[in-house]
Amino acid sequence: MHRRTLTVREVERAVAPGVRQRLWTYDGTAPGPTLHGRIGDTFVITLVNHGSMGHSVDFHAGTLAPDRPMRTIAPGQSLTYRFTATKAGIWLYHCASMPMDAHIASGMFGAVVIDPPHLPPVAHSYVLVQSELYLGPQGGTVNLAKLNAERPDEVVFNGYADQYDHAPLTAKVGQRVRSGVLDAGPDRPTSLHVVGGQFDTVYEEGSYRLRRGTTRSSRT
Amino acid sequence: MHRRTLTVREVERAVAPGVRQRLWTYDGTAPGPTLHGRIGDTFVITLVNHGSMGHSVDFHAGTLAPDRPMRTIAPGQSLTYRFTATKAGIWLYHCASMPMDAHIASGMFGAVVIDPPHLPPVAHSYVLVQSELYLGPQGGTVNLAKLNAERPDEVVFNGYADQYDHAPLTAKVGQRVRSGVLDAGPDRPTSLHVVGGQFDTVYEEGSYRLRRGTTRSSRT
Amino acid sequence: MHRRTLTVREVERAVAPGVRQRLWTYDGTAPGPTLHGRIGDTFVITLVNHGSMGHSVDFHAGTLAPDRPMRTIAPGQSLTYRFTATKAGIWLYHCASMPMDAHIASGMFGAVVIDPPHLPPVAHSYVLVQSELYLGPQGGTVNLAKLNAERPDEVVFNGYADQYDHAPLTAKVGQRVRSGVLDAGPDRPTSLHVVGGQFDTVYEEGSYRLRRGTTRSSRT
Numbered sequence: 001m002h003r004r005t006l007t008v009r010e011v012e013r014a015v016a017p018g019v020r021q022r023l024w025t026y027d028g029t030a031p032g033p034t035l036h037g038r039i040g041d042t043f044v045i046t047l048v049n050h051g052s053m054g055h056s057v058d059f060h061a062g063t064l065a066p067d068r069p070m071r072t073i074a075p076g077q078s079l080t081y082r083f084t085a086t087k088a089g090i091w092l093y094h095c096a097s098m099p100m101d102a103h104i105a106s107g108m109f110g111a112v113v114i115d116p117p118h119l120p121p122v123a124h125s126y127v128l129v130q131s132e133l134y135l136g137p138q139g140g141t142v143n144l145a146k147l148n149a150e151r152p153d154e155v156v157f158n159g160y161a162d163q164y165d166h167a168p169l170t171a172k173v174g175q176r177v178r179s180g181v182l183d184a185g186p187d188r189p190t191s192l193h194v195v196g197g198q199f200d201t202v203y204e205e206g207s208y209r210l211r212r213g214t215t216r217s218s219r220t
Numbered sequence: 221m222h223r224r225t226l227t228v229r230e231v232e233r234a235v236a237p238g239v240r241q242r243l244w245t246y247d248g249t250a251p252g253p254t255l256h257g258r259i260g261d262t263f264v265i266t267l268v269n270h271g272s273m274g275h276s277v278d279f280h281a282g283t284l285a286p287d288r289p290m291r292t293i294a295p296g297q298s299l300t301y302r303f304t305a306t307k308a309g310i311w312l313y314h315c316a317s318m319p320m321d322a323h324i325a326s327g328m329f330g331a332v333v334i335d336p337p338h339l340p341p342v343a344h345s346y347v348l349v350q351s352e353l354y355l356g357p358q359g360g361t362v363n364l365a366k367l368n369a370e371r372p373d374e375v376v377f378n379g380y381a382d383q384y385d386h387a388p389l390t391a392k393v394g395q396r397v398r399s400g401v402l403d404a405g406p407d408r409p410t411s412l413h414v415v416g417g418q419f420d421t422v423y424e425e426g427s428y429r430l431r432r433g434t435t436r437s438s439r440t
Numbered sequence: 441m442h443r444r445t446l447t448v449r450e451v452e453r454a455v456a457p458g459v460r461q462r463l464w465t466y467d468g469t470a471p472g473p474t475l476h477g478r479i480g481d482t483f484v485i486t487l488v489n490h491g492s493m494g495h496s497v498d499f500h501a502g503t504l505a506p507d508r509p510m511r512t513i514a515p516g517q518s519l520t521y522r523f524t525a526t527k528a529g530i531w532l533y534h535c536a537s538m539p540m541d542a543h544i545a546s547g548m549f550g551a552v553v554i555d556p557p558h559l560p561p562v563a564h565s566y567v568l569v570q571s572e573l574y575l576g577p578q579g580g581t582v583n584l585a586k587l588n589a590e591r592p593d594e595v596v597f598n599g600y601a602d603q604y605d606h607a608p609l610t611a612k613v614g615q616r617v618r619s620g621v622l623d624a625g626p627d628r629p630t631s632l633h634v635v636g637g638q639f640d641t642v643y644e645e646g647s648y649r650l651r652r653g654t655t656r657s658s659r660t
Contacts, residue, residue: 058415058416060413060418063416063417063418064416065415065416070416086418087418087420096415189409189411189629191629193500195498195505195536196498196503196504196505196510197503198500198503198526198527199646200527202645202646205422205429205430206419206422206429206430207429207430209645209646209647210645210646210647278635278636280633280638283636283637283638284636285635285636290636306638307638307640316635409629409631425642425649425650426639426642426649426650427649427650
């Protein structure tokens with residue numbers, strides 16, 4: 001049983017060097033906190049809305065209806081969700097209040113990672129959430145015209161422009177690394193590619209596309 | 221043997237509340253009628269062109285050459301096609317007359333569903349064809365500038381904006397539902413996601429990506 | 441052991457009938473030469489920069505770090521790379537010098553084809569590399585404004601607009617054809633579809649998605 005409170009806060013944050021935006025967040029960061037569990041685990045999540053408008057949370061990791069148990073709540077309210085993870089993967093959660101793309105583009109998204117059974121150990125495990133920045137004025141909110149035109153200023157990982165150029169995710173040659181990759185959008189697809197690296201195992205959309213050992217033996 | 225006539229008609233239709241467009245259609249609707257069969261079935265389709273210009277039909281479910289058996293025919297003409305389905309899936313058919321994207325964007329597309337063997341029974345079976353609207357003036361034809369710029373006014377399912385918000389496709393909790401999903405475009409990819417739901421079986425591009433039972437047992 | 445020299449040359453080339461552009465190339469063509477090998481093969485590639493600015497090559501078929509062994513070299517310099525192919529597929533190589541999208545859009549891309557084991561014989565084998573043209577003035581260089589706006593003038597196969605309309609890749613009815621398909625971009629995804637044809641075998645991103653015989657028997 002995973003019990004967790006997510007608190008909606010509308011805060012000003014840096015999204016690139018020298019660039020500050022008014023974000024709508026879960027727990028003050030965009031993306032919000034990563035939740036982690038296994039198949040069969042139950043999550044009991046309490047959403048507390050400390051924002052200035054209606055917000056909500058829609059967990060793709062479960063099968064709750066967004067119009068009822070995951071409905072929008074007014075400022076000052078809270079709501080508790082309970083779901084059991086039955087399928088492995090990295091699942092989006094996001095605010096589903098309208099206009100939904102503006103809530104997501106303002107920072108209201110995050111990941112629930114449900115491990116498939118029998119995951120081998122790795123030296124490093126990372127989560128990369130891709131999203132877009134549609135920059136408003138300094139300290140201001142998302143630019144809706146850019147959002148409607150699907151013309152982001154930046155496509156970023158984990159909410160901050162080019163951050164891993166400056167502080168790379170590290171691993172030593174020969175180490176195995178696992179990365180959860182989630183595209184929160186709201187618009188752009190992802191084409192993740194590790195420069196100088198090749199994946200030997202890929203679990204995507206509910207099943208292994210590549211699996212070290214298994215895939216090779218089925219090919220030869 | 222499936223014998224069917226598809227009649228091209230250029231008609232005015234509602235595509236959103238209060239929005240009417242001059243569409244080019246198979247049998248008066250966009251998408252055109254859904255054809256349904258099994259592997260090994262033969263389809264004999266007669267195209268009748270009651271439109272004002274050359275039109276055609278290109279069936280992806282078969283392997284006919286579009287420049288010869290599936291060629292463009294003039295108004296008043298008809299042409300009969302015969303193909304045998306050898307591969308399962310949901311296959312596009314569309315007008316391939318030039319400019320092809322304008323013919324598709326004007327409504328000349330539809331689906332042929334070829335069932336894979338041994339499909340289990342379901343409570344509901346739906347077909348969702350995604351396409352784009354590039355709106356011209358009220359009662360007018362497709363806006364080619366928007367089409368060339370790939371800037372649709374709407375991305376719709378089964379030809380009408382937001383129709384399933386107003387009249388949802390229904391199922392009861394616990395029922396199994398099968399949906400055929402086809403992206404007719406002509407431009408946008410699809411990212412179909414059932415809010416509050418998760419797929420346990422996915423057949424995509426010729427094979428099962430997920431299969432209830434099989435996939436799970438190969439994972440554990 | 442495959443030994444090969446790739447020479448960077450900045451040259452004027454036709455990219456469409458009557459349209460000439462200043463390209464940056466490997467060996468004078470865009471795409472550059474296709475390299476071909478098997479799993480376990482070692483490639484020793486020497487890059488010679490006869491261009492007017494820094495250039496480089498990044499081989500996705502291997503696992504060399506682009507910032508060190510595959511670094512940018514100045515005009516007049518050369519550099520030798522050595523990598524061993526451990527995974528099958530059609531892999532991009534491209535110039536990784538900044539601004540990388542401009543180097544790729546100017547022609548600096550190509551394919552390394554690593555065959556999976558036990559490929560059956562085919563009557564014809566083709567390589568199709570998709571890329572975009574962001575046309576500058578006649579005889580001039582890539583239009584950076586179009587590139588930044590992701591608004592290509594053309595999406596082309598093997599570097600020349602509509603070339604296979606005029607000189608089709610041929611096969612006879614009943615012959616088996618293998619096509620390697622690589623999307624060099626730098627921006628657009630590919631939705632390759634053979635008009636009048638259906639694939640019975642698809643090897644994609646490291647594994648078979650469809651395989652004649654195997655896939656069918658697992659379905660029935």
